[in-house]
Amino acid sequence: MHAFKEKLTHRELKKIVHELLQLPDPRQSVERICGYPFRQVVNPLFSFLYSLDEPIKWRAVSAMGAVIARAAEVEMESARVVMRRFIWNLNDESGGIGWGSPESMGEATALNQALADQYGSILLSYINPDGNYLEHEDLQPGVLWGVGRLAHARPGFGRDALPFLPPYLASDRAVLRGMAVWVAGALPPGDMISIPDTLKYDTAVFTLYRQGVLEEVRICELVTKLVERSKH
Numbered sequence: 001m002h003a004f005k006e007k008l009t010h011r012e013l014k015k016i017v018h019e020l021l022q023l024p025d026p027r028q029s030v031e032r033i034c035g036y037p038f039r040q041v042v043n044p045l046f047s048f049l050y051s052l053d054e055p056i057k058w059r060a061v062s063a064m065g066a067v068i069a070r071a072a073e074v075e076m077e078s079a080r081v082v083m084r085r086f087i088w089n090l091n092d093e094s095g096g097i098g099w100g101s102p103e104s105m106g107e108a109t110a111l112n113q114a115l116a117d118q119y120g121s122i123l124l125s126y127i128n129p130d131g132n133y134l135e136h137e138d139l140q141p142g143v144l145w146g147v148g149r150l151a152h153a154r155p156g157f158g159r160d161a162l163p164f165l166p167p168y169l170a171s172d173r174a175v176l177r178g179m180a181v182w183v184a185g186a187l188p189p190g191d192m193i194s195i196p197d198t199l200k201y202d203t204a205v206f207t208l209y210r211q212g213v214l215e216e217v218r219i220c221e222l223v224t225k226l227v228e229r230s231k232h
Contacts, residue, residue: 008040017044021059026212033063038071042082049100058209061100065107072112083108083119090126090134098139102126106146110153120150120157127164137173144168144179145209151186158186162193169196174204174219181222182208185229192226199223 008016016036023029033041045067048060072079086105089098105123109116125131126143134143151158161183168180177199184193202219209215 010043013040014044014047017041017048017063018056021048021056021063026059026062029059030063030066030212034066034070038067038075038078041067046085046100049104054207054214057100058103058214059212061103061107061209062212064100064104065111068104068108069111069115072108072115076114079108079112079115080118083115087122090132090139097136100142102134102139102143102146103149104146106149109150113154116150116154116157120154121160123147123150124157124160124164127161127168129164129167140168141173141175141179144176144183148179148183148186151183155186155188158183159188159191162187162191165193169193169199174202175206177202177204178206178208178217178219178222181219181226182217185222185226189229195223195226200227 013036017033020029020032023032033045042064045060045064048056049064051057051060068079068082071082083105086098086101089096089101102123105119109120109123122132123143123146126134127140127147134140147157147161151161165180165184168176169184171177171180181195181199184195187193199219200223202223204219205216206219207214208217
């Protein structure tokens, strides 16, 4: 590990965080980053949420969620400041796009119950046409991933997301159809969604980040697992 310096420059921190995001073991990557003071690593992690290198971006999402969740256990207000920053980034008035913000919200709320209680409904509002629906199509996969990450950790939120999934299941974009099926897979038993028959034969592939790994997933295979689960 890098020798700890009480005051590191932003450039030094960014270099260290970038190196840690590239470690072979994703869990070690997150743990090592969490070893640095919360206030020191948040800004470097924000910069990597915008990375065009997909593995780096997703590692940054995992690390960001973890450092916020841990901060919430000892200094909730500091965690809230960052969560509010995500919300601002997703606001039209911010002038930005908010890359990585809904994914990081999903990761943080999945890892910390108090954050889920405070911010889970806000995350869900981004897929609600009567809420804070995000119309930017390139943000929608990330929002669905964030909702799915929260729902898989805390299935009650999957139930709350249920009414908003049908339009995504019918999307002409494979990533949105696939993400919506993945979210549906988090529903508690007995709360199954009606999956369009076309998706049972949908051979389109999309990229899904799970447990620190980017996977190429076929939609029909996810649907098959969903149907089999509903029978038990």
